[in-house]
Amino acid sequence: METLELIRLNLLSPMVLAFVLGILATLVRSDLTIPPAMYTALSIYLLLAIGLKGGAALAQTPLTEFWRPALATLLLGSAIPLWSYVVLRRIGKIDIANAAALAAHYGSVSAVTFIATQAFLNGAGVTFEGYTPTLVALLEVPAIIIALLIAHLNLPNEQEPEENSLRRALHEILSGKSILLLLGGVVIGLLSGPAGLELVAPLFVEPFEGALTLFLLELGMVASRRFGDVRKAGFFLLGFGIVMPVLHGVIGVFLGYVTGMSAGGSTILGVLAASASYIAAPAAVRLALPQASPSLYLTASLAITFPFNLIVGIPLYYAVAQRIFGG
Amino acid sequence: METLELIRLNLLSPMVLAFVLGILATLVRSDLTIPPAMYTALSIYLLLAIGLKGGAALAQTPLTEFWRPALATLLLGSAIPLWSYVVLRRIGKIDIANAAALAAHYGSVSAVTFIATQAFLNGAGVTFEGYTPTLVALLEVPAIIIALLIAHLNLPNEQEPEENSLRRALHEILSGKSILLLLGGVVIGLLSGPAGLELVAPLFVEPFEGALTLFLLELGMVASRRFGDVRKAGFFLLGFGIVMPVLHGVIGVFLGYVTGMSAGGSTILGVLAASASYIAAPAAVRLALPQASPSLYLTASLAITFPFNLIVGIPLYYAVAQRIFGG
Amino acid sequence: METLELIRLNLLSPMVLAFVLGILATLVRSDLTIPPAMYTALSIYLLLAIGLKGGAALAQTPLTEFWRPALATLLLGSAIPLWSYVVLRRIGKIDIANAAALAAHYGSVSAVTFIATQAFLNGAGVTFEGYTPTLVALLEVPAIIIALLIAHLNLPNEQEPEENSLRRALHEILSGKSILLLLGGVVIGLLSGPAGLELVAPLFVEPFEGALTLFLLELGMVASRRFGDVRKAGFFLLGFGIVMPVLHGVIGVFLGYVTGMSAGGSTILGVLAASASYIAAPAAVRLALPQASPSLYLTASLAITFPFNLIVGIPLYYAVAQRIFGG
Amino acid sequence: MEIVSLKLVVIVAEAVLEHQLVSDLNRLGARGHTLVRAEGEGQRGMRVGGLEGGNIRLETIVSGEVADKIMTRLASRYFENYAIIAYQSDVGVVRGNKYV
Amino acid sequence: MEIVSLKLVVIVAEAVLEHQLVSDLNRLGARGHTLVRAEGEGQRGMRVGGLEGGNIRLETIVSGEVADKIMTRLASRYFENYAIIAYQSDVGVVRGNKYV
Amino acid sequence: MEIVSLKLVVIVAEAVLEHQLVSDLNRLGARGHTLVRAEGEGQRGMRVGGLEGGNIRLETIVSGEVADKIMTRLASRYFENYAIIAYQSDVGVVRGNKYV
């Protein structure tokens, strides 16, 4: 009941409604298109903004508070790809390359889902730890590396990717723009402190929800173009894309609780665990595992899990946190 | 006298001056160019912003207030293309295709002229009804369809466009991005209400006039590139492009008064009637009436009527409204 | 000591840190790229914003205050290219075309360095004259013309550029977008006054530092790509790119003091003199002196002098101003 | 490497025609196309991006027969009233059967 | 469909040359051109967009004679000092007289 | 104007391959390339810009020998698993030795 009310409130936010508008735009075959440069500008903005805010908050956080959640995050990033791979292979009967590819995506993280969660919590007046953007950066990388290693160990030799494309993929992940902007923002926020943040707040703090609205309009259009592939992907993947996030979300919230985070912070850790990457992971996987099919992993991540988390997941994980922290 | 003062004030707003700067930039053959992606981003922003504000206002409007002005708008959208066509054929001696094309443009509406009017009224401290963006959406479509039908009925068979290009034009109009973003914005604003609007106000409300300033800079450059064609278009079209807007503007204001709108709202209805489309109509007409010449209809709409309305028309129609409502 | 503290504070501003992040992004070969359309949008925004603010301030400045600093600016713009040329030829043993090209760059001005100075002074709570953007426009042109004339007079005939490319370069300079937007902004700000500025302040005033942060991120990447060329350019140019700015900066501050400017305004005049162009001058020089090597003049201006001024120069010239005004 | 000879057809046209041209190509037998946003100048004046939409540059690799059909369709349907040009040339590809 | 054979001349050059190259083309007899923004790498280093402006890719369909004039002009005026390349090839068009 | 005949190789591929393809070209002997952002459609579905990255259109002028090497490399390394096409054609250039 309360959860439903949270879902309703979340659904009626301008951000989520813009996502729905983007879906509609594609369905009615509108000529609306977001120019690629605008998409890129928005994503640079959102990542840097998140980093800046997190960094300025980190400037006021004692390190003792931070290390437990950081460890929990690394644990999640290592465990999720492992068990996801097993589930995909055993239950889903999916081939090695595609199972590893999907494991990489679900072990990594979606920055926009994280951003939407911040907006949701802000809207609900719930506070959370300022170092959470750092957790995003921590969670992004390990799962991708682990999943690529799994593929490397399990694939027959002739199907293995060229050495140098593995190296390139690794470089892509570590120097990728999402990590660079997130961590770069954090460091800038940390060094320039609250005074520095205040200087740039009229661009990087206040219009943030509005920019997210525009970004989700585009994401709605992209997701919608992939809805046709959901049927092709089959029932197993549809289930996987919903059940695993819920599982990971609950585990994440619980780990947040155990490592001393607040209810808001635990919700965020839940969302991070539940979300699937669609920027860093696809780029790396495309290079290192070309035989895996984007119409499986991108469809699962973008057309199933992302909308689910955005609309249902975020309020759900928050409700779980309320329950855990409440009692 | 008062009208002149209003024109002076309007002319000295940053928005109108930016339009003039754009004209100058083209005249001195400056290398200034607005990247297409920036133009598109600004137009997406402006349309969505207008819709959001309108929707949030609509959330507080009783429906009984709305239906009369809506009807008046539809009436305008049906009548203007009819009489415009007759004037163009009879007095202007313009051929069927071009007359129908021009009728479509003058019967439809210019969203930016509407937006500039809002800025003007806000600047003058005049209030207006929140549902006016909905009127823009209502006025955009009918005139285009009616004008295309007129062409369809009057053109000799061999000159008629292919069936499927008519269908395509219709689809273009109804799913076009201006309608989608306007109505989409209205619905989002309506559903998320004033609280939702507040969340995104730092992007969609406050910087609005500034964004309009940048947009008008580009429009000035585009209009200016067409000034050379005004001479080719001839005196009749120059007169048409100024006299008809004034006529439509006065009728619009009057209809606003009659249907119970405020002075501000009536000014807006006047502007809507007076303005000529240069986004939705050209796209549809180009597909459905390819033999009509863009250097007639785009020049009339963009290089004659738009600058006239922007600089003289808006304050003029407001002065008319003051007169009607005053006495 | 105080100067070091100022440098430290400047270095820890989000703007300068973003520049450093841009450098890092290139060094780790990140896939981060700022879309050209975003770069152009930001530069249009920054130039127009500066102009608008300056114009609105100019509306409240008596002309008597303005003419002395304006004259000093023109003097700097004429003298700097002359002595720079001599130094480059005599001491640097650089050929005619390249010496003239460099003289054009150091005599002209970098708008972004100016903008960063404004942000620095605002941050330090130091006021300055509102007409300073007009000085930028005054300083941009003369040095380029003078340097091209020097080349014209000194180059052997067969090496001279075609007549019409000189004309084209001149047109490029005078109608170039930086001058157009700066002066256009000033005129708009002047005509629409403080009330007009207030209308567009949420876009053109408040988010200004944030936009500058994004712009400097891109500049860092561009500068960093040229660091490799610094070694090729040699020690002389490295020295030239640091010593001359300091010299020009001190002269500029002193001239500001003599012509009755405030400490803040004198700092700005110092920065203007010290900065080297990398937008207007390269475009004009490329057309009029094609045999000059961009990997000399762009590297000096962008990879040596700009970072030096941004990080060390601005606080240094302000310290000089404090010293002069203090005693 | 066996190189097969096919036709490359390039169309430059006003952007409003994008969807119509693409569906024409598909209908006439093209198995794919590549699109780039362009500016240009020709008989119908200067065309830049922004409000007026600019041009698109469409290219498609097809058999000689399909190339003919495309040229015929363009000539009969678009050449008279639209800003558009088209040209064809010979190109060599590796996987010949991918395109026909 | 009667196909006429003409020359396609493609120029890739640093963006600062845009207006000069276009006016050269017009002066030498080209009846139109198509322009696309590009990046690239060659002898004069990497060229991307943004502050440094990147490259433009200009193409024009002309008679063999005009193509020769264009190549000659480019070689004498630009090749030495600018980042620029040019190439020509044979293409077939429908409305031959549109281009000459 | 002495015109030398060379090969133009055009590659259209998903954007994620940009750096790999460019380094392949360089390694195989290309002396430069030109890159344009593109959209497209083929066997592997529609490809537009934004989140999914769209396509790139790479062109390089090389000797016939290098062209062969490039085609061979593309076929063995990329054709099976990536959205990519490539074609070659004959072009004439002025400074023949600039490209080989």
Ligand SMILES: Nc1ncnc2c1ncn2[C@@H]1O[C@H](COP(=O)(O)O)[C@@H](O)[C@H]1O
């Ligand atoms: N001779 C030409 N060479 C290359 N492109 C051309 C040529 N003529 C026209 N174009 C392109 O085709 C578009 C339409 O041409 P037009 O119908 O002549 O206006 C122009 O905007 C140019 O982009």
Ligand SMILES: Nc1ncnc2c1ncn2[C@@H]1O[C@H](COP(=O)(O)O)[C@@H](O)[C@H]1O
């Ligand atoms: N071999 C080549 N193939 C294709 N494009 C090239 C080639 N060489 C140079 N270019 C293009 O021409 C521009 C100028 O070349 P360059 O003068 O060699 O620096 C480069 O930035 C590339 O875009």
Ligand SMILES: Nc1ncnc2c1ncn2[C@@H]1O[C@H](COP(=O)(O)O)[C@@H](O)[C@H]1O
């Ligand atoms: N027949 C074709 N003509 C032109 N471009 C094509 C063709 N087929 C594919 N392409 C381009 O090559 C990309 C990859 O093709 P594919 O691997 O077939 O999906 C597409 O997105 C198109 O941009």
Ligand code: NA
């Ligand atoms: Na995850």
Ligand code: NA
């Ligand atoms: Na109208």
Ligand code: NA
């Ligand atoms: Na200077």
